Amino acid sequence: MSKHIISAIQGVGHRTLEGIRRLGRATLYFLLVLWKSGTSLKRFGLVVRELYYFGVLSLIIIVVSGLFVGMVLGLQGYETLQKYGSETAVGTMVALSLVRELGPVVAALLFASSAGSAMTVEIGLMKATEQLAAMDMMAVDPVARVVAPRFWAGVISMPLLAAIFSVMGVFGGYLVAVVFIGVDDGSFWSQMQSNVDFRVDILNGFIKSCFFGIAVSAIAVFEGHDSLPTAEGVSVATTRTVVTSSLVILGLDFILTAFMFRGL
Amino acid sequence: MTSETLVEISDLNFAYDDKRAILKGVNMTMKRGQLIAIMGGSGSGKTTLLKLIGGAAKPSSGYIKVSGQIIHALGHNALYAMRRKMGKLFQFGGLFTDLSVFDNVAFQMREHTDLPESMIRDLVLMKLHAVGLRGAHHLMPAELSGGMARRVALARSIALDPMLMLFDEPFTGLDPISLSVIGSLIRRLTDDLGMTSIIVTHDVQETLSIVDYVYLISNGVIAAHGSPDEMKSSEKPFVHQFIHGEVDGPVPFHYPAQAYRQDLGLEDIFV
Amino acid sequence: MQRATLDLWVGLFVITGIGALLVLSLKIGNLETYHSGGDTYVISGNFENIGGLKVRAPVKSSGVVVGRVADIQFSTKTYDAIVTLNIENRYQFPKDTFASILTAGLLGEQYVGLDAGGDEVMLEEGDTIMRTNSAVVLEEMIGRFLFDKASENDDF
Structure with a gap:
């Protein structure tokens, strides 16, 4: 009996140590990527190529999701606000929810599951098929040549995608509230404008999306490069990218919100 | 052929952790212009040896010298400078799947030289011509057969005319024709470019017909070495078993186990 | 994909993204009134x-x-x-x-x-x-x- 308890505790200890070791490896890898980012800046064409694959190709999902999220917010917000006779505040509600939270967070979650997982698969497959090892043997650093450009493309794409998401969302809210339901056009915009603050809301939302971009891209490239070089290893790494980035996005969102809006 | 030593391996030991020793006290000397085979069964440590020569792993003790420099003592930049003079053909080629055949071969030239695009074009076509695939320069790696992919990878690894070529299992998974094509290409390119080539393989017949010297590794130590003819006529039991592919011998058919009768639980009944 | 096409798409993407940021700042946020006075x-x-x-x-x-x-x-x-x-x-x-x-x-x-x-x-x-x-x-x-x-x- 005591044997079982001891082995259970050992299991916990083992997993904890393994987790800490992994976190340490990931941190070192992140620093390595930053250290080797010089090539990406000198040859920006490498980053542009990845911007196409991770930024441009994510546009459709971001635009469509943003539109629908905004439309739902408009509808729900109208239903609730009209009970208090302040349905003109629907613009404020839609804009604030999007700019502060939903824009950065939902765009980051979508980005993690589409572009982030693609990044992991690409790097994982390049490792599994010896492409990274071959590059290394050809005296070309794979971290500088393959990993860093993808990382920076992710970091650059994320705030842009989050902004596009928010704008599409506000447009979706406008469509539902003003065009379909008939809330007054003027008060929709003016209430929104007088209540959304540039520094408190928009700048903070932008900073959030920058953090999310760094987190998702760093996790995606680490999982890809750290994956076991087999088909199974790559699939495990992809799942990990999506799960870890989603959790990190939500956790980071809480911490950043606490700092920004409560001044902790 | 000069008799100058290019690769010197001295008392090399390697282990992934304390328990599993992969290589134990390996000594080898390889001369310029030679084509050398390192043979051995699966898991004998020969692929690890190739990694150590390329500087992708560090030995536990001992050293490998390539043209007078100790590989594991080189810093990042010095190692990369050394690797520009090396080529390695990976087991599955390792072609960049997002680049065309042409761009794959041109990769190193573009990364490491400032040659004008017109000259790169000529050089790439020359390298592709040498492996007989000049006409395939516009294809993507996914459109190539296994044998063709390996020839392209070979063309890519000799792009900068290396002094040392490493071949990791170049014959695995090829049909007989592709196999002889690769074999004769390795021999011809070694002679034409005056490079030293090291082949790691367990394909006996093709290898013995092309190489100058053979090292046979078993369980991390050199079991035998000599010219292909010496190996063929060797009376050592292990060498004989390996070269002729016999089922039982010094390398037993059965994995070590307790007595068969005991495993089946027959002991008790019959005693 | 041709280099030029790729550049074009990425350019459009970046311009759209920055445009969205501007819309957020000027149209939705009140950056205009923020410093106007x-x-x-x-x-x-x-x-x-x-x-x-x-x-x-x-x-x-x-x-x-x-x-x-x-x-x-x-x-x-x-x-x-x-x-x-x-x-x-x-x-x-x-x-x-x-x-x-x-x-x-x-x-x-x-x-x-x-x-x-x-x-x-x-x-x-x-x-x-x-x-x-x-x-x-x-x-x-x-x-x-x-x-x-x-x-x-x-x-x-």
Whole structure:
């Protein structure tokens, strides 16, 4: 009996140590990527190529999701606000929810599951098929040549995608509230404008999306490069990218919100 | 052929952790212009040896010298400078799947030289011509057969005319024709470019017909070495078993186990 | 994919993204009004209770936004709140202007309302508004109402 308890505790200890070791490896890898980012800046064409694959190709999902999220917010917000006779505040509600939270967070979650997982698969497959090892043997650093450009493309794409998401969302809210339901056009915009603050809301939302971009891209490239070089290893790494980035996005969102809006 | 030593391996030991020793006290000397085979069964440590020569792993003790420099003592930049003079053909080629055949071969030239695009074009076509695939320069790696992919990878690894070529299992998974094509290409390119080539393989017949010297590794130590003819006529039991592919011998058919009768639980009944 | 096509798409993407950021800042946020009155002057006022007034809340006169709350401090001398206001230069107010903290709607945000007085002299940079009216605190109002009711009952 005591044997079982001891082995259970050992299991916990083992997993904890393994987790800490992994976190340490990931941190070192992140620093390595930053250290080797010089090539990406000198040859920006490498980053542009990845911007196409991770930024441009994510546009459709971001635009469509943003539109629908905004439309739902408009509808729900109208239903609730009209009970208090302040349905003109629907613009404020839609804009604030999007700019502060939903824009950065939902765009980051979508980005993690589409572009982030693609990044992991690409790097994982390049490792599994010896492409990274071959590059290394050809005296070309794979971290500088393959990993860093993808990382920076992710970091650059994320705030842009989050902004596009928010704008599409506000447009979706406008469509539902003003065009379909008939809330007054003027008060929709003016209430929104007088209540959304540039520094408190928009700048903070932008900073959030920058953090999310760094987190998702760093996790995606680490999982890809750290994956076991087999088909199974790559699939495990992809799942990990999506799960870890989603959790990190939500956790980071809480911490950043606490700092920004409560001044902790 | 000069008799100058290019690769010197001295008392090399390697282990992934304390328990599993992969290589134990390996000594080898390889001369310029030679084509050398390192043979051995699966898991004998020969692929690890190739990694150590390329500087992708560090030995536990001992050293490998390539043209007078100790590989594991080189810093990042010095190692990369050394690797520009090396080529390695990976087991599955390792072609960049997002680049065309042409761009794959041109990769190193573009990364490491400032040659004008017109000259790169000529050089790439020359390298592709040498492996007989000049006409395939516009294809993507996914459109190539296994044998063709390996020839392209070979063309890519000799792009900068290396002094040392490493071949990791170049014959695995090829049909007989592709196999002889690769074999004769390795021999011809070694002679034409005056490079030293090291082949790691367990394909006996093709290898013995092309190489100058053979090292046979078993369980991390050199079991035998000599010219292909010496190996063929060797009376050592292990060498004989390996070269002729016999089922039982010094390398037993059965994995070590307790007595068969005991495993089946027959002991008790019959005693 | 051709290099040029790729560059074109990425260019479009980046321009769209930056455009979206601009729309957020200018159209949805109020960056325009934020600095538009680049020239502002500072006045302050002491309030017994500011309720839920926040920094950056609007300052309105007759419903028009004329400035923003710049700072809120508690004074240990007078034991009340000192509210500093940034007022746009183009809006000048007489010395005896009346400042009160009001609420937009029943549950809306709180803002500072200015009611111009009749004085000939205008408020200048650094001046203090003498006449202020505190925020209406719901709890106090309810408390007063209950107290009044109770005292009414005492009469009987």
